[in-house]
Amino acid sequence: MIYTVTFNPALDYAVYLDTLEMGALNRTRSESLRCGGKGINVSIVLCNLGMETEALGFLAGFTGQGIARWLEQMAVPSDFIMLPDGMSRINIKLKTGVETEINGQGPDIPPQALEALFDKLDRISRGDTLVLAGSIPASLPVDIYERILSRLSGRGVRCVVDASGPLLLNVLPYHPFLIKPNEAELSELCGVSLSAGDLPGIKACAARLQEQGARNVLVSLGPNGALLLTEEGKFLHQEAPDGTVCNSVGAGDSMVAGFLTGLHLTGSYREALRMGTAAGSATAFSDHLATRREVEQLLNTL
Ligand SMILES: Nc1ncnc2c1ncn2[C@@H]1O[C@H](COP(=O)(O)OP(=O)(O)OP(=O)(O)O)[C@@H](O)[C@H]1O
Ligand SMILES: O=P(O)(O)OC[C@@]1(O)O[C@H](CO)[C@@H](O)[C@@H]1O
Secondary structure, eight states, X not given: OEEEEESSOEEEEEEEOSOOOTTSOOOOSEEEEEEEOHHHHHHHHHHHTTOOXXXXXXXXXXXXXXXXXXXXXXXXXXXXXXXXXXXXXXXXXXXXXXXXXXOOOOOOOOHHHHHHHHHHHTTOOTTOEEEEESOOOTTXXXXXXXXXXXXXXXXXXXXXXXXXXXXXXXXXXXXXXXXXXXXHHHHHHHTOOOOTTOHHHHHHHHHHHHHTTOXXXXXXXXXXXXXXXXXXXXXXXXXXXXOOOSOOTTHHHHHHHHHHHHHHHHOOHHHHHHHHHHHHHHHHTSSSOOOHHHHHXXXXXX
């Protein structure tokens, strides 16, 4: 079973505009709304690919209820903790030829709610995978992912972390099975400026994160595909397929889902990387998260 935890779920409101004029009234060409948050996206794509998953985390207010209802309609198993106050975020994704995102803070998570999550995490057993993905609300300490990994340490649970900054750096000593920074997150983590597609620079940074404790490092490179540094110290690169980007929000999460599915089905890192890339691109090329058919179609081209 693959559990995902989203501390800070969201409704993603994508707004398509020909141009955006600051300080003026702009009207959309079209818009779409879907439930989001990184762990939730991973669970949705895992479900689409026929994997067993359960989405965990915190929801609040009418937006939270909407997310829960949406997941139920999509038959994505979930067990969220409803918070007493506040509301889950509405994140704005502006599509004006380039993609601009405005993500909210998210509701406060009181200590009792956090304890309730820890109780749920205690159910996770040997052989299961836990994906911790996305930001945390400002009320939580930045060592929260670290505390979860420390609690699970020695229990045979594979931990995957998709986060940025200290949230990710702090977990490295606990040897997460997989981390998935994108190129910008990687350069921030290593304090170097990488130019787009600079593979030698990216490899050097991935190696540094592995030295600090990560077992496998998967770097998503947008249109340039992805680079994997395996726990055996081997670098694998996969080009992305050609296609027209519609909405790349959730492409990285889809890559994580595709990677875990590919690894589960074949046991091969090369195949996992192919399937992860196909899933990421399938999401980027549509206005929804990758479906199984779309992933299989792109997989055939790689
Ligand atoms: N322009 C693109 N063309 C083709 N494939 C793409 C494009 N953008 C993203 N992808 C696919 O999606 C994968 C993940 O993309 P990206 O590196 O943008 O992740 P990310 O920044 O973590 O995304 P997000 O945070 O929105 O989920 C890429 O490795 C690639 O396979
Ligand atoms: O603010 P965070 O938690 O870092 O990222 C949240 C988010 O941008 O990530 C997903 C795409 O990866 C979206 O569904 C969601 O809006």
